[in-house]
Amino acid sequence: QVQLVESGGGLVQSGGSLRLSCAASGFTVAHYGIGWFRQAPGKAREAVACISSTGASQYYPDSVKGRFTISRDNAMNIVYLQMNSLKPEDTAVYYCAADPPTSYTATYYCTNPLVFDYWGQGTQVTVSS
Secondary structure (H helix, E strand, C coil): CCEEECCCEEEECCCCCEEEEEEECCHHHCEEEEEEEEEEECCCCCEEEECCCCCCCCEEECCCCCCCEEECCCCCCCCEEEEEECCCHHCEEEEEEEEECCCCCCCHHHHCCHCEEEEECCEEEEECC
16 A cells, blocks of 8 residues: 655744655655645645656756755655755645656656645645744
């Protein structure tokens, strides 16, 4: 049974950092396309980071580029989202998502979230000003 469990969210001051974790079970993250998304109250879901199945490509929207980094720990079967220089507008529920191996690029994953087969339950990130 495939399962994704996010953790690491919380309250942080503007300019601070958080590292979100997405623990996977039932599959190997090393071979899956992975995405991190967020949704703030009253706003549409937004992609913040994606990595292709092979790891050959990563994608970040301009809103987080240079501040967020997606990575995989294949030994632990965990995907991370390192978030630095956090801003109040980063406040949202953050979700990780996974898709079985494909040739999709990271850009395609982030711009087509419906392709992801599996989603976690989300973790709240709140950035105070």
